[in-house]
Amino acid sequence: MKRSEHTHQTDVVLKYADPYLNKAVYLHTDLKSYAVGSIALDSIKKALESLGKAIGCARASTGWETR
Template identity: 60%
Template sequence: MAENGPIEDLAKRISEDLLSRFKWQQHGPCDRDFLCDDEAKHKPEGKKQKHTHPVDVVFSYKDPYLNKVIYLNTDLKSYKAGSINASKIESALASLAKTIECARYSPE
């Protein structure tokens, strides 16, 4: 699920400001979770309820070299200074990869 409160608003504003300078577009859905299409592979062990994947903001840009639109799914995070480490980054990237894997087949 998306970050909550003022940090969520700040993260959205910064990402919109920064990426719009590069002519990136923002697309829906925003601040939503969608159902996992491959729970056997993605659902954490012992989790009882349906597994979902987060989507905070989706951006796109036209790649001039590939001549196609590239989409970037984001799961905005906020971390306290000094709390970011390799395992947190690895976990966040793995989560994004699973999200994209299921997003390809999701009607949402």
């Protein structure tokens, strides 16, 4: 297999422990696709808190554990 010299730049990399896959998942984000006004600390904080709560609930769920 020929190795590509092309790389894909990323602005943000988030890592979280996925309770369904039982492994670390990395989210790569290129912020150029967002408008300047759409990126605010408060909205990012709320989105990350929501993701954290969803992961916490899934870890505590016996229904998801059996799946």
